[in-house]
Amino acid sequence: MSAQSPAVPVDLAERLSQFSELWSQKKIATFNDYEAKLAKLKGEFVWHTHEDTDELFLVVSGRLTIQLRDGDVVLGPGQLFVVPRGVEHCPRAEEETAILLLEPAGTLNTGDAGGPMTRPAENLA
């Protein structure tokens, strides 16, 4: 086994307990050139688009509204949704919501929009 993948499972709840910052993606696993990232959301993000990649959202706890220009998608725990590349979207959460994100390594949280909420994903120790 490589140093990147020690033979212990990654516990989502345990990893979520390690941070409280909102709108900051925390890397918890790498598979090929993709990453699994956790994030905690509350409030509204920014409208943005990823021109080069689809983005898979899986809700762990709470309730996530993915606003799309042609309607909202609402996800509860155990529900997932793929935002296709090129589709403008804006996540929103009324209550604090935890999500698992799956997308290529290096995908920036704000996509093409930039701005003050832009943050590179961080390793979660």
Next chain:
Amino acid sequence: MSAQSPAVPVDLAERLSQFSELWSQKKIATFNDYEAKLAKLKGEFVWHTHEDTDELFLVVSGRLTIQLRDGDVVLGPGQLFVVPRGVEHCPRAEEETAILLLEPAGTLNTGDAGGPMTRPAENLA
């Protein structure tokens, strides 16, 4: 939105209720050239290796033992593990266990091993 991604979430529990077959991967979402697949496991699979890809396992319910040649990894609900490419492994579950698998489209369940348990992933209607 494309026909492949209607703007409704995919509910893991609801999709799991749609099949009972063991050791058969059911495609529930596509992101880029990757697939999210559900499977129900009970008993022991076959030792095999994916030479070309890592494989992410996330346990939804039950308990999964991923046997590796240098030890076992045991995952409960909300725990994930990435089997690196080239690492021989053999899933085993004492009780019926539901998992979410993430890997490139076309990845065969038995990898290099072949044999009677080999099955292409199926679309879940």
